[in-house]
Amino acid sequence: MSPTQRDITSLIHHPYTPPDGFAAPQLGVFKASTVYFPTVADMRQREWKDKSAYTYGLHGTPTTYSLEERLSSLEGGAQCVLVPSGLAALATVALAVLHSGDEVLLPDNAYGPNKALAEGELRHYGITHQLYDPMSPQDLASKISPRTRLVWLEAPGSVSMEFPDLAEMVRVCQARGVLCALDNTWGAGLAFKPFDLLGDAPAPGERGSLAVDISAHALTKYPSGGGDVLMGSIITHDPGLHMTIKLCHMRLGLGVAANDAETVLRSLPSIALRYKAHDQTARALAAWWQAQPQCAQLLHPAFEGSPGHVHWRSVCERTPGTGLAAGLFSVMIDARYSQAQVDAFCDHLKLFKIGYSWGGPVSLVVPYDLGAMRQGWPAHLKRGTLVRFSTGLESVDDLILDLNQALQAHLPGL
Numbered sequence: 146m147s148p149t150q151r152d153i154t155s156l157i158h159h160p161y162t163p164p165d166g167f168a169a170p171q172l173g174v175f176k177a178s179t180v181y182f183p184t185v186a187d188m189r190q191r192e193w194k195d196k197s198a199y200t201y202g203l204h205g206t207p208t209t210y211s212l213e214e215r216l217s218s219l220e221g222g223a224q225c226v227l228v229p230s231g232l233a234a235l236a237t238v239a240l241a242v243l244h245s246g247d248e249v250l251l252p253d254n255a256y257g258p259n260k261a262l263a264e265g266e267l268r269h270y271g272i273t274h275q276l277y278d279p280m281s282p283q284d285l286a287s288k289i290s291p292r293t294r295l296v297w298l299e300a301p302g303s304v305s306m307e308f309p310d311l312a313e314m315v316r317v318c319q320a321r322g323v324l325c326a327l328d329n330t331w332g333a334g335l336a337f338k339p340f341d342l343l344g345d346a347p348a349p350g351e352r353g354s355l356a357v358d359i360s361a362h363a364l365t366k367y368p369s370g371g372g373d374v375l376m377g378s379i380i381t382h383d384p385g386l387h388m389t390i391k392l393c394h395m396r397l398g399l400g401v402a403a404n405d406a407e408t409v410l411r412s413l414p415s416i417a418l419r420y421k422a423h424d425q426t427a428r429a430l431a432a433w434w435q436a437q438p439q440c441a442q443l444l445h446p447a448f449e450g451s452p453g454h455v456h457w458r459s460v461c462e463r464t465p466g467t468g469l470a471a472g473l474f475s476v477m478i479d480a481r482y483s484q485a486q487v488d489a490f491c492d493h494l495k496l497f498k499i500g501y502s503w504g505g506p507v508s509l510v511v512p513y514d515l516g517a518m519r520q521g522w523p524a525h526l527k528r529g530t531l532v533r534f535s536t537g538l539e540s541v542d543d544l545i546l547d548l549n550q551a552l553q554a555h556l557p558g559l
Contacts, residue, residue, distance in 0.1 A: 171411055172211050176403040177202035194391065203400045212406045213378070215413055216368070220334035220360050221341050221350055222380035224387035226394045227401045231330060231363025234377030235259045236266075238326050238359055239295070241393035242386075245271030247294040252279035252309070253520055254302030256328060276520060280452065282313040289321050298327045298357065300337075300460070301453065304513050304533055305526060306444040306475050308453030311460050312342050315355055324386075326359035333367040335420050336469040337460045340382050344463060352382045359386070365502060367471075370412040370419050372505030374405050419538070423472025423504070426536040426544070431474045433545050439482065439556045442527040445474035452525045472536040473503055477529040478556065486555055487512050487530040493551040496539055503535030508544060510534055 180199045182188035191198035196210050205213075213225035228234050239262065243249060249263060253276045263274035273292070278284040279302050289296070296318050301308040311327075318325035329339050339360040340346075341353030362368070364376040379394075381387040431445040443450070446457035447470035462468025478487050491499055497510040515531045516522060536544070 171407070172208060174403050174407045175206035175208045177206055180206075194388065203398065204395065206403060208403050208406045208410070209401065212410050215410070216334075216362070216364075216378050217380055218350060219368075219413070219416075220329065220362070220380050221338040221346070221352075222360060223350070223352075223382045224384070224391075225378050225380045226387075226391055226399075227364075227406070228377045228379065228394065228399050229401055230375045231328075231361070231365055231377040232258050232262075233399065234361040234363070234379050235297075235328070236262055237390065237394055237397065237399065238361055238379055239263075239267060239272075240397070241390045242295055242324060243267065243270075243272045244294075246292065248273045248275065248290060248292040249295045249297065250275050250277050250285065250288055250293060251297045252277060252299055252302060253523075254279045254305050254307060255297060255299055256303040257518065259297065259328070279307055279309050280523075280525060282310055282317050285314060286317045286321070289317070289323055293321075293323050296323055296325045298325055299331075300327065300329075301331060301446050301457070304475060304518065304531065305515065305523070306446060306451065306473070306533075307523075307525065308446040308451075308457040308460075310453075310456045311337075312355055312456075315342060315357060318358075319355075324358045326361060327357040328362075329360040330363040330366050331471050331473065332461075333362070333416065333420060333471070335367075335417060336471060339380075342460060356382065358383065359390075364409055366504030367416055367420055367423075368409050368413060370416065370504060370506070371408065372502065372507065374408050376401055376405055376409060420469065420471065422538055423536050424469050426538075426541050427470070427472040427474050427534070429541045430534065430536060430544060430548070433548070434474075434476050437552065438558050439479055439552060440476050441479040441529045442477035443474070444477065444526075444531075446470050473533070475531050475533040477527050477531050479559065480527075480529040481559055482530065482556055484512070484514075484530055487532060489555040490551050491532065493554050494547055495550075496544055496547040497534065506538045508535060508537035508539055 191200050193200040193204040217225045228237055275288050277288050298314055300311045315325055327339050340356040342355045343353050346353040360380040362378045364378055379390055431443055434440045435443045445451050491510050491512050497508045500509050511533050513531045
């Protein structure tokens with residue numbers, strides 16, 4: 146063997162291993178497809194399902210196991226699986242628990258891609274769906290049938306920001322023995338605990354008497370906080386349900402990149418501080434909008450008069466003045482302004498960038514055609530053009546100046 150060849154082999158099979166005992170603020174990043182086993186016997190006896198060992202990179206590494214455990218603690222769950230996006234979390238839940246002949250119910254204000262999933266792939270698999278009134282537990286109850294296997298909840302609803310009677314919706318599902326899954330991206334484990342809605346659990350992380358069965362979370366938003374990572378999580382409390390989801394997750398071959406997991410791990414310690422900052426900025430901007438004549442209706446759960454405000458208070462503000470409400474709100478621009486005028490207003494903004502998603506450092510704005518998104522125009526919403534704002538971490542005063550200059554340029558007072 147030539148020296149060159151010997152050197153190459155030694156680089157691959159080098160005997161050095163670093164000493165134990167290293168500790169630092171951030172966890173190590175473990176990248177792996179192949180995982181080594183000391184012996185064949187060890188390989189045969191290892192079990193990845195309970196995180197007691199490692200078998201293959203797709204099934205978990207110290208990096209992903211750590212993120213899963215921290216996210217479970219954040220939301221008050223017991224188990225977590227990671228997926229490549231928030232939508233992947235919704236899809237994995239559906240594929241894990243629904244079968245041909247089953248039915249899923251979604252609120253009419255649900256995240257659009259979740260509706261599209263039901264209308265497309267799920268329908269192709271023989272799974273039907275219905276939309277229910279998100280502000281009516283009675284309507285939800287009336288639509289649950291013997292074929293209903295899963296009910297999706299959103300708090301608040303996507304884009305239009307109505308906060309449902311979440312506790313009563315869960316009671317309806319429990320009474321009928323139907324799984325309920327919550328898109329908890331907005332709450333992020335901070336505004337309320339999805340597995341302890343009444344706050345009566347005996348200890349942190351314990352399941353309360355009123356709890357959802359599944360919490361799906363787009364980690365793309367607040368847990369990441371940088372607008373640069375796509376990831377989702379599925380958190381449960383029941384071991385059997387968790388294993389049903391975990392095995393489906395394995396069979397679908399879903400995994401997340403170690404560097405992306407590291408990025409979320411690095412951001413998690415500051416999530417509460419960032420969430421509160423986004424919340425405070427959103428309330429300041431919402432209050433400013435409420436005073437503008439161009440605003441026909443403010444849609445922000447923490448503001449009195451916004452649809453579902455009383456339900457937000459019951460779940461998120463058990464002690465007055467302590468409730469959290471994220472950094473997202475919508476404004477219904479008076480119907481006397483055209484869509485073209487509203488679009489021009491959005492185009493004229495300098496600090497608010499036009500773009501989907503939220504939870505990052507940059508404020509965002511998107512105008513929506515609400516009529517095309519709903520079965521009919523909701524009675525609790527005034528007519529107009531809906532514009533959704535996601536607050537970043539900029540100065541409140543600078544954001545208000547930006548809003549005002551665009552308002553004066555394209556939406557002058559009537």
